[in-house]
Amino acid sequence: MRRIKRRLTFFTYIFFISVVVIFGACIARSSFLGYDLVVGAKLDNENQFMAEVIAQIIEKNTQLKVKRLFNLEGTLISFFSILSGSIDCYVEYTGSGFLEILKRDYPNCYNTPSLLDELLKVIVQRFNKP
Numbered sequence: 375m376r377r378i379k380r381r382l383t384f385f386t387y388i389f390f391i392s393v394v395v396i397f398g399a400c401i402a403r404s405s406f407l408g409y410d411l412v413v414g415a416k417l418d419n420e421n422q423f424m425a426e427v428i429a430q431i432i433e434k435n436t437q438l439k440v441k442r443l444f445n446l447e448g449t450l451i452s453f454f455s456i457l458s459g460s461i462d463c464y465v466e467y468t469g470s471g472f473l474e475i476l477k478r479d480y481p482n483c484y485n486t487p488s489l490l491d492e493l494l495k496v497i498v499q500r501f502n503k504p
Contacts, residue, residue, distance in 0.1 A: 410438035414446050414461035424465040449474040457501060468493055476500075 411432060415425035422444050429440040443461055446452045449470045455461045471493045472478050 409441035411463070412441045412443055412461045414452055414455055414464035415442070415444040416446050416448055416452055416464065421465055428463070428465070471497070 411429075413425050413429045413432075415422040425442065425444065429442055432438055433440050443455075446455060446461075446464070449466065452461070452464045452466070453475050456463070468489050476493070476496055
């Protein structure tokens with residue numbers, strides 16, 4: 375029971391940190407085809423659901439217009455769409471970030487803040503445009 379509770383707490387924490395980080399990234403991008411933000415999503419239902427939730431939260435709490443661009447093929451296409459400016463944000467798992475974007479093994483621990491910090495630090499160092 376403790377293990378399940380700890381795992382649910384872990385995933386809840388990851389969810390809320392991801393929403394905060396993604397919302398910040400969305401606000402930092404410029405407009406695209408008359409929209410203030412473009413929210414992308416990969417093919418799976420969970421990813422599309424999360425992207426829709428983010429889009430609706432942004433629309434409800436700001437004056438920004440949000441374009442939804444769903445059914446992107448996968449992690450790398452979504453990530454490079456951000457780098458190219460085609461989309462402003464999408465929901466990503468820390469494991470996919472380590473495995474597919476950084477080409478590194480996912481550390482086998484539950485220290486969520488340090489995992490997210492490491493992932494963000496390496497992505498910024500490797501992909502940040504001056």
